[in-house]
Amino acid sequence: MKLAMDKVISKEMTVRAASARYAVPKSTLGDRVKNLLEGKEATAKPCCSDNKGTFSRTFDRDQEEILYNHVKALDSQLMPLSKPEFFKLAYKLAKKLKIKNRFNKETRMAGKDFYYDFMNRHLYLRLRTAESTSLQSAVGFSKDKVNIFFDKLTELMEKYNFEPSRIFNADETGVSCVHNSRLKVMSVKGKKQVGKLTSRERGRNVTVLLSINAAGDQFIPPLFVFPRVRIDNDLKKDAPPGSTFDAQMSGWITKDGFLKWLKAFILAQISPLPSTSSVKYKIRENRSEKSEILTSTPYKNMLVEKKALIEEKKAKEEQRIKIREIKRKIKKEKDNAHKSNADKQKIKHPQTRKLASNAMKLVPRKRLNCNIPSSSSSRATSPSTVPTSSEITNCIICGESFDEDWIQCNTCKGWAHEQCANVEDTLFYHCDLCKKKK
Template identity: 50%
Template sequence: MENKEKEYKKKGSWNETNLKTAVDLVLTKQMSLRQASVKYDIPKSTLHDKVASLNAGKEVSFVPKMGRFSKTFSPEYEELLVNHVKDLSNRCLPLMKKEFLKLAYDLAVALNIPHRFNCEKSAAGKHFYYDFMARHPDLSLRTPESMSMMRAVGFNKPQVDLFFINLDKLMTLYNFSPSNIYNCDETGVSCVQKHQKVIAPKTVRQVGKLTSAERGKNITILFCMSANGYFIPPFFVFPRQRMNDRLMINAPAQSIAMAQPKGWMNSDFFLQWMKHFTKFSHPSKENPVLLLLDGHSSHKTLDVINFCREHHIHLMSSPPHTTHKLQPLDRTFMKPFKNAYHEQCDMWMRANAGARITDYDIAGLVNGAYTKSSSA
């Protein structure tokens, strides 16, 4: 005889009408407890509890309850709590899970609402948290990105409005096409990659993964992209005294590189990049180009401004401390590129066991990540 798996009813799967009917039939002795339970698909224990409560003269609710815990807050107060959580997140002050549970407890106490929260810890419990998050799928537990106070204060309506007013004036005056609107931005890469999440046994307390070194040098790369998705070949700045052609082995086609002891972009290098940019963007009096960039000091020297005027390149800088919101490359390209670069480093480490990534491998790794990110 084959063993059949026992089927379990989902909690609260019965409806209010069936429960009332089943209870009435049992109370009037027209049907036994077992018969009513089977016919109306209601757990026998639930039906027994309702009948016993009514026989004892107690008030009974026929509305299904999911599990042991019912909702603590009414829909109005819960909506208030949700809006407060969202408002704090928009102000760059999001709540941690522990802070949220403490807030829920304080709200219940302040409103004198009956609850089953932990009074010793002065916090709501995990059941409340999971039920609350299930009822509000637009909220989730996220890992926040660090943001300085200057960025939080700098990104405000007057600053942003002024930026778009000036942008609108330029667009009206020159009518730039998408192929003539560019955005450039620098980022840094290192031979010490960041790791993605990995699969490992649960019993292992600490999971290790090889990196090339404890600390790595920072190589600056300047990327530039047009509004229609055309990329200017990258510009590298290596932290070295003198440039070596071997550093650009397997680099992206037609990209160029410079050497600087600290690997930083400076005004001379940016002017060199402007010449590189002009070679591929082909600006002219009949076909001017708009270049959006940040307000770094290397972008605003007299030599750069004169060069742009001579070659019909119109520079426009985003307001201070707003690039995390207004810089197109920051919003679309940089994160996929960084993720792809770290993946390339991991693959290189697996393919070259016992070796470490050096400056001479960086260009090739960047090429793989750049090709993947720019064509996505």
């Protein structure tokens, strides 16, 4: 009661919280706190010495503190007490201290009333489900060991600056093939025992080794170690893609099996592949050269000549591209002209074909433009102005000798490709050179 009143007056707890914490009546606690705040007298007897009729508590405050500290010490050592064990401990403590008690002498255990009264006064204690922990894990997972681990981890992170996608955490566990669920099922009323089929337990679990990175986007296929001599293909069904399987009579991971599983960390076998940096490296095509400050040296003259040669090559290439574009344009216009002018006169210059040795060679001829226009059926050609294919005749415009349609200038009697001339009236054709002379 005194502790509850102190907590309420110091405003550390409310009346309701202090009443539940120290197991005192809420109305009584409120009245006594009110009297103290108004300056009236209020009695506050120790809670463990309160006489509740003919019954009194077995342990006083100091003795209960000893029992409470002992329970916490066992819990910190991973040896927590169960409910029956706590009953036995309370009985032994009462016998050791030679305290008069009302515990059961036959079972040598304290009663449930003592347990619930003790738990109500010590709200930091709760009945929990313990998790099985091996001795190796308990010894290795100590504060000193954990500090050593984090010191080494900090040193490596500062040295190599690992990304989260490059940090993997691996752990092994034992998986039982027996389903131990305690779910309630529907059965016939009055049946003494309800059974449920499950797989046979041989006393050994299947060892599974799992690993995932700190970013959570890369999962390494697990390693399964079965307690058998050979691996059956039926055991591999429905396993994650890329899983590793090993068979050991002991069911434990061996060195060879672990090294086999480590091959899964090869970059080409990780799925999905880790995200790489988006930096693109450009391949250097030209050889490296020295950089110097030049004023008037032979090396400068060499660089100037080299630059002039590069510019000359570039100019020739541009001229070649322009000529190619002009020819393409001329050919396109020629195709359009052929469609519109079906009556245009042409003399095809056929290609010279290689026939048999005894066969006659065909002599291609070029078209002749006469000064006097005539109909297409009565055109006359002069043998002196029509060269044969044996003569070397070049176009007066492009200077090339392709086998295409030819037309003749009426002034200079020179021959030109019809595409190079680019005229519609081929009968009265005058080249550009003759027009300039005029």
